[in-house]
Amino acid sequence: xxxxxxxxxxxxxxxxxxxxxxxxxxxxxxxxxxxxxxxxxxxxxxxxxxxxxxxxxxxxxxxxxxxxxxxxxxxxxxxxxxxxxxxxxxxxxxxxxxxxxxxxxxxxxxxxxxxxxxxxxxxxxxxxxxxxxxxxxxxxxxxxxxxxxxxxxxxxxxxxxxxxxxxxxxxxxxxxxxxxxxxxxxxxxxxxxxxxxxxxxxxxxxxxxxxxxxxx
Numbered sequence: 001x002x003x004x005x006x007x008x009x010x011x012x013x014x015x016x017x018x019x020x021x022x023x024x025x026x027x028x029x030x031x032x033x034x035x036x037x038x039x040x041x042x043x044x045x046x047x048x049x050x051x052x053x054x055x056x057x058x059x060x061x062x063x064x065x066x067x068x069x070x071x072x073x074x075x076x077x078x079x080x081x082x083x084x085x086x087x088x089x090x091x092x093x094x095x096x097x098x099x100x101x102x103x104x105x106x107x108x109x110x111x112x113x114x115x116x117x118x119x120x121x122x123x124x125x126x127x128x129x130x131x132x133x134x135x136x137x138x139x140x141x142x143x144x145x146x147x148x149x150x151x152x153x154x155x156x157x158x159x160x161x162x163x164x165x166x167x168x169x170x171x172x173x174x175x176x177x178x179x180x181x182x183x184x185x186x187x188x189x190x191x192x193x194x195x196x197x198x199x200x201x202x203x204x205x206x207x208x209x210x211x212x213x214x215x216x
Contacts, residue, residue, distance in 0.1 A: 001215045002174065003149040005093050005207060008158035009104030009114070009126075011181025012204075013086050014077055022075070026068060027055045043186050065107065074109065079117060083180065089204035090120040098211060099148050101125070105133045105163065123147075134163040140171035155198075157207065159184040165196040174198045176207065 010016050024034035034051070041051045052059040068074055090100050101123040102114060111126040123146050127133040130142045144151045151172035158164025158175075160183045165175045177197040179188050187193065193200075199210050 001153055002098070002155045002211045003153040004099040004101060004147040005155045005157060005211065006101035006103055006123075006143055006147070006173075007090075007121075007204075008156075008160070008164050009102060009106050009110070011159045011183060012104075012157060012164075012178055013082060013102065013119075015081050015083055016077075016181065018081055019075055019077060022073070023052075026064070026073065027052070029055055039182055039186075042182055075107070077110075077113060082117070083204070085204045087120065089207055092205065092208040093211065094120050094122075096208060096211065099123075101143065101147060103139075103143050103146075135167040137167060137171060140167055140173070144171065144173075155207070155211065157201075157204070159187075161187045161190060161192055161196065166192070169196045176201055176210065178202070178204065 007013055020034065020038065021031045024031040027034065034055075037054050038048065038051045041054070042048060049061055052061060065075060093100050100121045102119065102121045103123070103125045104127070106114075106126040106128065108126060108128040111124060111129055114124050125142070125146065127139065130139060132138045132142065134140075143156070144154065147154050152174070154173045156164065156168035156173045156175050157178060158168070159178050159181050165177055168175050175197050176199040177187075177193065178184060179200065179202050201207065201210070
């Protein structure tokens with residue numbers, strides 16, 4: 001049975017278009033140019049942080065985040081940046097008695113924003129909170145420790161093979177791939193997808209039916 005569903009954050013719950021657009025503005029490059037380089041970097045399998053190095057060699061993302069805060073331009077997102085299926089999907093799962101978690105590679109500030117949005121979740125945690133980031137196995141062990149059930153009864157939902165599905169599967173969880181955001185469309189037809197994704201969805205509202213069927 002599935003007793004818990006845990007969601008990734010970026011491009012699973014939150015549309016990051018606004019966030020990356022503000023980074024392009026901060027770097028002083030056109031948003032379309034930033035997006036194009038971003039796509040080229042991630043389709044090559046490199047880490048998204050490498051994008052910034054194309055425009056400013058030696059770029060320190062953590063330091064730049066601090067500078068943005070000091071300049072009154074912090075990374076930010078609002079209710080309208082949530083994908084439109086998020087609240088309905090979470091609510092449906094909780095109405096079924098499913099424990100709902102949110103855990104992603106995010107700053108403490110992002111975690112605070114998620115909590116302020118009042119998402120219908122039993123847990124909201126970030127890599128800053130836990131001091132460990134995906135795909136480190138300890139991140140997924142932290143999820144297992146927080147959930148009220150064993151790993152094989154947790155369904156992890158994410159858009160990335162490298163930092164969501166593969167490590168979650170290795171930790172003993174079941175997995176659902178959501179095709180959205182740049183990683184979702186790039187990874188959709190990857191040959192490893194059939195091995196690590198138990199289910200594939202295009203809307204999070206499909207999860208209630210998946211859980212219900214699995215639990216029958």
